[in-house]
Amino acid sequence: MDFTLDPAWQRLLWMVGILALIFVVPVRLQPAQLKKLAFLLWAAGGLVLLSLGWGRLFTLQVSDSNLLWFYVAIALALGAAKGRFVLRKTSQRNLDRIHSMSEPQRPAQVYSLRSWIMIGLMLGISASLTLFNADPVIRGVVNLAVGVALLTSSLAYLKPSLAPN
DSSP: OOOOOOHHHHHHHHHHHHHHHHHHOOOOBOHHHHHHHHHHHHHHHHHHHHHHHHHHHHTSOOSOHHHHHHHHHHHHHHHHHHIIIIIHHHHHHHHHHHHTOOSOBOGGGGSOHHHHHHHHHHHHHHHHHHHTTOOHHHHHHHHHHHHHHHHHHHHHHHHHHHSOO
16 A cells, blocks of 8 residues: 655645644743744745745646736735735734843744744645645645745844844
């Protein structure tokens, strides 16, 4: 009996495994390290989703390439707007929360409970699109848009470290 998981499910299992690892690692990180971890996780999630969305859209067999570029433009515009006007505020609140910490914290403290719930919801949406075999165009647009949103908002974590002292 051959048991192989669909690549989408493999990626989801990897993401859940990484998140689980963050919750069980018995180390403590300084606030500056938490800020770097927050950026890395947010940006890595964005890059993974961006590449999945891009790859999914550009492997489609479409008769009209203008339609494909329309899908890409919609995804980029939605993602950039969500990243700039919604998720950037989330990133800034998280930065402020981390900045207020004076003692080293466990890696799970990298995000607030509210942010962890949002991350879980995004993973759930991705899993449901896969589980219910959503149209590849929808999956591609959603992945590309969320990836761009995460990448755009992850820049908020870099802004303080790039500012002149």
